[in-house]
Amino acid sequence: MKGIEAALLVWKEVGEGAFASEALRRVSGQLSPGDRKLAALLVYSALRRRSLWRFMLEKRLRRPFKELKPITRDALMLGLAGLMELKRFNPGPLYNGLAQVMKAQGADDEVPLFHGVLKRLEREGQELLDRLRVSSSPRDVAMYHGLPLWGLSLFMDQWGPKKGRELARLMGMTRYSSFFVPPSEREGLMDAMRSAGIRCWPSDELDFSVRTCSHGFPPEVPGYREGLLRPMSxxxxxxxxxxxxxxxxxxxxxxxxxxxxxxxxxxxxxxxxxxxxxxxxxxxxxxxxxxxxxxxxxxxxxxxxxxxxxxxxxxxxxxxxxxxxxxxxxxxxxxxxxxxxxxxxxxxxxxxxxxxxxxxxxxxxxxxxxxxxxxxxxxxxxxxxxxxxxxxxxxxxxxxxxxxxxxxxxxxxxxxxxxxxxxxxxxxxxxxxxxxxx
Missing domain, CATH: 3.40.50.150 (Vaccinia Virus protein VP39)
Known part of the structure; x- marks a missing residue:
């Protein structure tokens, strides 16, 4: 299984009620580390600002989004999220990979529409994002940062406009994994993690926390399978x-x-x-x-x-x-x-x-x-x-x-x-x- 195929499978499961982290974990054993990372990046990029991607697509489509085939809708969402969020990723292979899955699932007739919409958003998408980024409208703030409008309204009512907007920004920030480790074992486990190529360092406030700079796939972390550490915020x-x-x-x-x-x-x-x-x-x-x-x-x-x-x-x-x-x-x-x-x-x-x-x-x-x-x-x-x-x-x-x-x-x-x-x-x-x- 490739990363793009896995991302589409996970996105479908999330739409049916699954948690993204658990769905990704179920398919991770079939993926290389690179494909695992790509699948996670696509899924979380699409989820964090789901309402924004849907809004952008609907503005560029000539037919209702909900009338498209399910695989086309999913491919458009992941494709646009990848285009806007993964700045170092060449969109061509992403589009082609998504289109191949569409064809395999009987959506050949919608592949030209798929390519046309994303190509147009390659030219126009960043300008729309820039307009939303500087807007003071609560609706635009919520959409840009990927929050339900009612959620942003509660944040602003309870924390004030400035803190509410800060929370909106923080909710869109990429989150990394930290691990609970008994203090007596922390140094040894960090050495093992570094030897495995995992960048890590101790928390400066909690003597039983190890911080990393990755989303993490816990079974690959030294000590996880033996019960020596566990993911915990x-x-x-x-x-x-x-x-x-x-x-x-x-x-x-x-x-x-x-x-x-x-x-x-x-x-x-x-x-x-x-x-x-x-x-x-x-x-x-x-x-x-x-x-x-x-x-x-x-x-x-x-x-x-x-x-x-x-x-x-x-x-x-x-x-x-x-x-x-x-x-x-x-x-x-x-x-x-x-x-x-x-x-x-x-x-x-x-x-x-x-x-x-x-x-x-x-x-x-x-x-x-x-x-x-x-x-x-x-x-x-x-x-x-x-x-x-x-x-x-x-x-x-x-x-x-x-x-x-x-x-x-x-x-x-x-x-x-x-x-x-x-x-x-x-x-x-x-x-x-x-x-x-x-």
């Missing part, structure tokens, strides 16, 4: 650092554990901690159990499937981690497909669920216990508003200061802190520490 690592500080060797409940990444990192950093993890997804529970087994941590961690609003802990936790289901708006740079699947109505629904989960988490810790509430969202509806409403309904709970400072840790208004996504290894994240008084 530095935003998530700040939550882990906070949990290590507050757990103090006690029992921890990871209430919506997902694949168990934060929980296993916590166990790796403090061998006194025991952990119970819950998730409603059977698939994620299996992945979390497998992760603990791989890393030799299953003797201190148990993962259970079920609804976090109903399950009863096997042991009373000293600390609860609640990384609540959310819009993912802080990760739209890393997982751009998420922004096209979200809506204001879904944000409202999620905020209601988050309030119920947070209230449940606080009911599970004893007096003197703590809850770390976090989301990968930059919307106040899912963060300060949730915390504020729960605090107003419970006199036995107070907020505590976040125990660490960092260059990109920003105070919430008025509760919690945000990790600002200024660096390519960090996503937008929110975290608040709540204490149940005795």
């Amino acid at each position: 530095e935003s998530s690592m700040w939550v882990v650092r906070c949990a290590v500080h507050l757990a103090k060797g006690g029992r921890v409940l990871d209430m919506c554990c997902g694949r168990g990444v934060k929980g296993s990192a916590l166990l790796s950093l403090d061998d006194r901690v025991t952990l119970e993890g819950w998730d409603i997804s059977e698939g994620k529970v299996r992945a979390a159990r497998g992760d603990l087994d791989l890393r030799g941590l299953s003797d201190r961690g148990v993962i259970r499937a079920g609804d976090a609003l109903d399950l009863i802990p096997e042991e009373e936790p000293h600390l609860v981690l609640l990384d609540a289901p959310c819009s993912g708006s802080g990760t739209w740079g890393r997982h751009p497909e998420g922004k096209w699947r979200m809506s204001p109505e879904e944000v409202d629904r999620l905020s209601g669920l988050q309030r119920r989960l947070l209230d449940r988490a606080l009911s599970l810790v004893p007096k003197g216990g703590r809850v770390i509430y976090s989301t990968c969202s930059l919307f106040r509806e899912e963060n300060e508003r949730v915390v504020g409403e729960v605090l107003s309904s419970r006199r036995d709970v107070v907020e505590e200061p976040f125990p660490f400072r960092g260059a990109d840790i920003v105070k919430g208004r008025p509760f919690g802190v945000y990790v600002w996504p200024r660096l390519p290894w960090a996503d937008g994240f929110y975290c608040a520490v709540l204490y149940r008084r005795g």
Whole structure:
């Protein structure tokens, strides 16, 4: 399989609901490193500014975009994204490769249209981008940076016009991989990564993070298959650092554990901690159990499937981690497909669920216990508003200061802190520490 063919396959799967990173991982074993990189660049370039590419194509087509054959629509989107984003890539081979797949899938009659539209945009596309880049219209700002207009409006309403536009720019920035590594093994693993041709260096704020300058294919990274390191954004690592500080060797409940990444990192950093993890997804529970087994941590961690609003802990936790289901708006740079699947109505629904989960988490810790509430969202509806409403309904709970400072840790208004996504290894994240008084 070639990179262009793989990109079209992944793009189709993403359109059917898959996550781009997982779809790319499924085909990566059939690709050379060069084709793997090309497929990832095409897919993510098309996803980040999907609405912009669609707008540009519709302005140059003489027939409705939706009336074209599916493979033609996909080829046009990837072709235009490659043309505009991959400046060092010769567009001729890209067009020809996409056209070959179109012919193989019975779209021979639309190949001339495909070539004609992209050739025209070769001449005119940059001028249109330049006009959008300097425009102050929220619609144009959203389109240029690849955000839903409602999402940009929320950013600007909550952070102000200047910060809102900055977030729009940051959401379009290329994200790179960082890896969680136990501090005692960091130097040795970085040496192995460099020997494998991977440029890497230690984080200057987290002593268990290794930064790279690539999107990364984890199975190729030395130590990954052996469970010695794992991909994790530095935003998530700040939550882990906070949990290590507050757990103090006690029992921890990871209430919506997902694949168990934060929980296993916590166990790796403090061998006194025991952990119970819950998730409603059977698939994620299996992945979390497998992760603990791989890393030799299953003797201190148990993962259970079920609804976090109903399950009863096997042991009373000293600390609860609640990384609540959310819009993912802080990760739209890393997982751009998420922004096209979200809506204001879904944000409202999620905020209601988050309030119920947070209230449940606080009911599970004893007096003197703590809850770390976090989301990968930059919307106040899912963060300060949730915390504020729960605090107003419970006199036995107070907020505590976040125990660490960092260059990109920003105070919430008025509760919690945000990790600002200024660096390519960090996503937008929110975290608040709540204490149940005795």
